[in-house]
Structure formats: C-alpha cells, structure tokens
C-alpha cells in the first residue's frame with residue numbers, strides 16, 4: 001500500500017501515524033489501569049507499526065505517474081478482506097450465542113464469555129465490522145466507476161479503513177472487558193465514538209472530493225444512497241452518543257439524555273441505523289452491482305427517485321415504533337406507526353425496481369449464483385420491509401415485541417438482505433479486482449448460495465415460529481381467567497426452535513467461510529491485468 | 544460522453560432509456576406505475592384516518608387527542624379490569640384466609656389450583672424448582688419436613704414476611720458457625736457430625752459423645768432427638784431430607800460456617816389473595832407427596 005502513496009502523502013501519513021501512536025500513549029498514560037489502557041496500547045502498537053513502515057519507505061521511489069489513469073482499488077481489496085474476516089468472526093460468535101441460548105450451561109465461568117458480553121460482540125461485529133467494511137470498500141469501488149474518476153487522494157481511504165477497523169476493534173474488545181454505554185448498536189464508549197467522528201469526516205470529505213471530479217455529468221443513484229448513508233449515520237452517531245465522560249482517564253461516560261427522551265433518541269438512532277446503515281448503503285450496492293451483473297438497465301429511473309426520497313423522508317420519523325406501549329406519549333407512537341405504514345411503498349418500490357430490472361435476464365438468474373444472491377437479497381428486502389411495517393402496527397407489536405419474532409425479522413433483513421447483497425457484490429468485484437473472469441472456485445459459489453439460502457430460511461422460519469408461539473403463550477388466558485402458561489413453559493417451548501436456529505446459523509456460517517476461502521484463493525491467483533474499459537475517463541492526478 | 548447521451552429503446556420492456564450512462568449502466572425512463580402511486584395514496588389516507596382517530600400531532604404544549612379519546616393509561620386500566628373481572632368470581636373468595644372452607648370447596652379449588660401452579664412457576668420455581676421439589680440451598684416444599692410449618696396459615700405467614708428477609712416482621716433463624724466462631728472444637732464437631740448422620744439413619748445413641756454434645760448445643764433449636772418442629776426455623780435432622788446435603792462433608796461444612804438461608808418477603812409483590820392461593824397450593828404439594 002505504501003508504494004502507491006506519493007512522497008508528500010507518505011509524509012502526511014507518517015504525521016498521522018505518529019499522532020495515532022501519541023494518542024494511544026496519552027490514553028494509556030491517563031487511564032493507568034482498566035480497559036482504556038488496553039485500548040491505548042492497541043492504538044500505540046498500530047501507530048508505531050505504521051510509523052515504522054512509512055518511515056522506512058519515505059524516500060523509496062515515488063509511484064508511477066501512470067497510476068492516474070487507473071482506479072485506486074487497493075483500499076477496496078483491503079476492505080473486502082476485512083469484511084470477510086469480520087464476517088467469519090462475528091457470525092461465528094452469532095452461532096456461539098445461538099448455541100448458548102439452547103444450552104446455557106455451556107457458558108464457562110469466565111466473565112468475558114457470558115452471553116451479555118458476547119451478544120454485542122456479535123451485533124457490532126456483523127453490523128459495523130462486516131457490514132461497515134463492505135460498505136466502505138464497495139463505496140470506493142462504485143464511486144470511482146460511476147464517476148469515471150480516480151479517488152481524490154491515496155491517503156484518506158487508508159485513514160478511513162484503518163481508523164474504522166480500529167473503532168470496531170476497540171468496541172468489541174471493550175465489551176469483552178465489560179465496558180459498554182448500554183445503548184444497543186451504540187455500545188462503544190466515548191473515546192471510540194469521538195474517534196469514529198473524525199474517521200467519518202475524512203470519509204465524507206473524500207467522497208465529496210471524488211464526486212466533485214467526476215467525468216460524468218450526472219450522479220448515479222448508487223451514490224445518492226452511499227452519500228445518504230455517510231451523512232445521516234454521522235448525524236445519528238453524534239446525537240445519540242452525546243455523553244459526558246465521568247473522567248477523561250476512564251472509559252465510563254454518562255449520556256446527556258435522560259428518561260424517555262433518552263429512549264426516544266436511542267431508538268431514533270437505532271431505527272435509522274437500520275435505515276441508513278443496513279439499508280441505504282446496501283441499496284447503493286444493489287443499484288450498482290445488480291445492473292452490472294445482469295447487464296440490464298435499471299427498470300425505472302423515476303421509481304428510484306420516489307423510493308430514495310420516500311425512504312429518506314419517512315424513515316426519520318419511525319423510530320418510536322420500537323417504543324410502543326411504553327412511557328413514550330401515545331401520540332409519538334401513532335406517528336411512528338403511521339409513518340412506518342407509509343414507508344412500505346417506497347421500500348417496495350426499491351425491491352420492485354430491482355426485480356423488474358431482472359426482466360430479460362432471468363436465464364442469467366437461473367445460471368449465475370452470483371446474480372441469484374442479488375435477486376434473493378431483493379426478495380428478502382421486500383419481505384423484511386413488509387414485515388417491518390406490519391410489526392410497527394401497535395396491536396401487532398403488542399404480540400411481537402419482546403419475542404423472537406423481532407429476532408426473526410432482524411435476521412430476515414440482515415441475513416436475507418444485507419449479507420446476500422454483500423456476497424453478490426463480493427463475487428462480482430473480487431474476480432475483477434484480481435484480473436480474472438471468474439472466482440477461483442466457481443462451483444463453490446453455488447454451494448455457498450444454497451447454504452446461505454437454506455440457513456436463512458431455517459433461521460427465520462424457526463424464529464417466526466418461536467416468536468409467535470411465545471407471544472401467544474404469554475397472552476393466553478384459561479377458563480379461570482388466569483394465564484394458561486407460566487413463563488418457564490414458554491421458555492421450554494423455545495428449545496427446538498433455538499436448536500434449529502443454531503443449525504441454520506451454522507449453515508450460513510459455513511457458506512461465509514467458503515466465500516472467504518474462495519476469495520483468498522482468487523486473490524492469490526490474481527493476474528494483475530486491468531480491462532481497458534475499467535479505467536477513469538481521463539487520467540486524474542492527485543489533487 | 545461514454546456511449547453518448549442517446550436515448551435508446553430497450554428491446555425487452557419497450558421503454559426508452561433516460562440517456563444517462565455510467566460505465567455501462569443505463570436507466571429506463573419507465574413512467575411511474577399507477578399502481579405504486581395508488582398504493583402510496585392509500586397508505587397516506589390510512590395514516591390520515593389514524594391521525595384523526597388517535598392522539599397524533601403535537602401542538603406545542605399538547606397534542607391532537609383523536610376522536611376516539613383513547614389514552615394509554617385508559618387502555619391499560621381497562622385491560623387490567625377486564626382480566627380482573629374474569630377471575631373475580633372465584634378469586635374474591637381468597638381475600639380472606641378461611642383456609643379450611645376454601646380447601647373443602649372443590650369448585651373453587653378446581654379454578655384456583657391451576658392458577659396457583661402458574662403463580663408458583665412464575666414466582667417461586669426459580670428457587671424451589673417446578674413442583675417445589677427444592678435443591679441445594681432451597682428447601683423442598685413437597686415433603687413433610689418443615690422449617691416453620693406446612694399448614695396453610697403458617698405458609699401464608701412465611702411467604703408474606705419471608706425468612707431472614709428485609710421485611711421488619713421477617714422470620715429469623717440462623718444455624719451458628721460452630722467451627723469458625725470457635726464454639727466447638729474440631730473433635731467435638733466431628734463427633735456431633737457422626738451423631739447427625741446416625742440420627743438420620745435411625746441408629747443414634749444419645750449416650751455417645753456426639754449425643755451429649757448434641758443435647759447441649761443443638762437440641763435447643765433442633766429439638767430432642769433432632770426432630771425439629773420447634774418453630775425456630777431449624778429443620779429436622781432425623782429424616783433423609785436435606786437442604787444443604789446429607790454427606791459427612793456437607794454436614795461438616797454446615798457446622799464449620801453456619802447457614803442462613805434467605806427467603807424473600809412477598810407481601811410487597813403479591814396481593815393477599817395470591818399469597819393465600821399459594822399457601823393452599825404449597826400445603827397441597829406436601830400432602831400429595833409420598
């Protein structure tokens with residue numbers, strides 16, 4: 001990676017690496033004990049390693065000027081590798097916590113292995129580690145190709161990727177050591193949150209600068225979505241994480257929000273994390289890789305506009321559907337419910353637009369597992385958004401809330417939609433970045449596809465059953481006018497579903513592992529060739 | 544630019560492209576499907592109707608209350624009331640504590656006992672296990688061996704105030720730490736442990752060394768011959784039921800460190816009727832046991 005940086009960039013990178021090492025030292029020195037020292041040490045080690053590598057290479061020969069007529073894909077390669085590493089680790093943890101729910105006695109008597117600490121390792125690991133790296137990596141790839149321009153500079157993508165992964169690592173290791181902000185999907189403590197703000201600003205600026213030098217007159221839909229993702233996630237992240245550290249020398253902080261306002265801010269964040277992290281960014285991915293892979297034009301430009309603005313406008317309102325029947329005022333709940341219902345149409349418009357795009361390419365869907373991943377993703381996107389709007393209706397939510405139905409909905413969205421579209425994108429871009437026409441083991445894609453689809457169905461169907469069973473058992477009254485079942489009985493009834501979920505998750509994980517091995521085999525067999533059509537329109541020197 | 548901005552007709556759908564192109568990606572200028580617009584309007588109308596019927600939009604210091612006049616508190620109270628009414632016919636009988644007449648009314652008990660079983664499973668089984676069979680540290684409620692007593696009135700009192708709980712009226716009991724506090728020597732403890740083991744197998748000799756130590760140190764709480772039942776909260780040691788285990792090692796641990804089990808007080812959490820219900824249920828568990 002360093003060879004591709006200009007001399008000036010190497011110097012700036014060196015300064016950045018030194019700052020990181022200093023920051024780590026400062027954190028460790030200020031805290032003196034506890035998890036913050038460990039985190040400081042991580043930053044210090046990374047900073048020193050980068051400083052060493054850059055210092056040694058500062059006066060190596062500068063990169064060839066010809067690089068300006070190619071896209072800059074090294075960061076994407078690195079990001080995809082990180083995506084796959086996080087996928088295997090975090091889905092592995094998912095399977096493990098699924099097994100723990102079936103078999104709680106298996107928890108070893110060591111604090112960091114408890115369910116409460118491992119669960120956020122799973123959620124942060126999959127959403128941010130797996131999903132986040134996939135989004136960043138593909139956004140660089142898609143941004144350059146749809147702009148026909150090279151990234152604005154070579155240093156910032158590395159700052160974004162390395163910094164983001166440091167954030168993820170701080171977050172999950174923090175939970176293992178027992179520190180958390182106790183806000184779901186925003187558990188990382190204050191210094192990690194501040195760090196992410198810095199990284200995110202660099203990301204946003206890089207995106208805008210590259211977009212500004214595009215050689216195409218129009219901005220392609222995929223970029224609207226990626227930009228919405230970057231911008232809104234920044235706003236959400238900052239507002240939900242406003243907190244006062246108890247001391248600058250420790251990890252603990254106290255949120256500035258209190259009571260029901262805190263709950264509302266948290267779920268405004270939580271739902272829009274779903275909307276702009278788990279949906280908008282991945283729609284960007286869909287909008288690029290689906291037409292590319294199928295060779296079909298997007299079915300309707302107008303529908304794209306409708307769904308984009310529909311989703312951005314409606315999603316912002318719906319967070320309160322996570323707080324039905326709570327201390328949150330009724331009127332806020334009604335707004336959350338009604339906007340969720342209206343949200344269905346733009347959501348289905350995206351799914352429908354994607355599926356209609358495949359008209360004329362159904363034979364490819366049949367033959368090409370990669371395209372089939374994207375097709376299934378669009379179907380699950382439609383399914384989970386329908387389910388979401390349905391669950392947001394207050395009386396329905398009174399049945400589903402607190403049950404495994406929510407978990408089923410979550411994974412029909414994340415496994416069926418998010419993970420499938422990521423795999424579709426990876427199988428499209430990895431061979432291309434390796435200068436090959438196809439993956440090293442094309443048959444393995446087919447295996448992966450069926451493992452993933454079966455795994456998802458087993459997972460989701462068992463959780464639907466589990467959730468509806470729980471919900472009905474909890475509200476069933478006998479002839480004496482009292483509850484028919486004790487809570488314990490509802491728990492015992494879950495055993496077969498939890499076992500099935502573990503098996504389904506295991507299949508999904510096996511597919512992911514296969515994908516990771518396939519990608520590494522493909523990368524090792526890379527030819528280094530770049531197709532003549534896969535270049536910026538004009539050579540673009542770094543600004 | 545790349546490919547030029549020509550509008551091309553897509554042969555599959557028959558629609559024109561928009562003329563934009565990004566690295567080979569084109570878009571069709573397909574008009575809005577009317578269906579989508581209609582469905583969108585329908586969802587807007589549904590929402591508007593809900594805004595009119597339910598509390599919906601903020602108005603500064605208040606909000607639009609909705610024509611149906613619903614409130615969360617109202618809905619909750621109504622729901623609780625409906626449930627309470629549904630069981631009032633038999634449950635009202637449990638407000639009092641005339642256990643004898645309740646126990647003999649089969650119709651009432653037929654309604655009440657299934658409800659009590661759930662109440663027990665939800666509140667008590669976490670410690671006493673399903674069916675009240677107990678486990679290490681938590682006494683079995685399904686046997687004849689009682690700390691305080693198994694008749695409904697006594698059970699109701701135990702459940703209300705708890706044992707060694709935070710309630711001011713709590714029942715208190717403690718098995719002293721004879722070893723740790725130096726009340727007895729190692730040899731004495733060993734001898735009395737043998738005596739306790741012999742008690743439960745029915746072969747105890749009160750004249751033995753252990754027997755004498757027992758009479759002096761233990762009988763005040765555990766009763767003559769260790770049969771319990773003195774209302775001190777000390778269990779019978781003359782049976783084969785154990786709270787903390789009946790091996791010699793378990794008994795030595797009990798004698799060394801003492802024991803003081805805690806049973807929470809329930810009167811702040813359960814209504815009197817629920818406590819009476821549970822008292823009858825627990826006393827029946829014991830009767831049903833072999």
Ligand code: HEM
Pocket residue numbers: 091092094095096097098099101119122123126127131406407410411414415418419501502504505506508509
């Ligand atoms: C191998 C596949 C996976 C397995 C076996 C798995 C398993 C689990 C388990 C057992 C839970 C905890 C449920 C509970 O507390 O009752 C969970 C929660 C969660 N998982 Fe996964 N998971 C997998 C993949 C994923 C992926 C790929 C994503 C996201 C991209 C994801 C996102 C989540 C989220 C957001 C939650 C929290 C749900 C909630 O709080 O309602 N999971 N998962």
Ligand code: HEM
Pocket residue numbers: 184270274278279318321322323340343344347381384385386387388389390391392393397400401402406409410413414417418
């Ligand atoms: C129209 C779109 C959607 C709507 C209206 C919607 C609505 C809902 C509702 C009502 C809940 C349950 C809240 C509760 O009872 O606690 C929920 C939970 C959740 N949904 Fe969706 N959903 C939508 C799409 C999606 C998609 C596409 C994903 C994932 C990619 C997703 C991920 C989640 C997650 C992670 C949760 C669990 C939050 C928690 O931890 O409790 N949703 N959603």
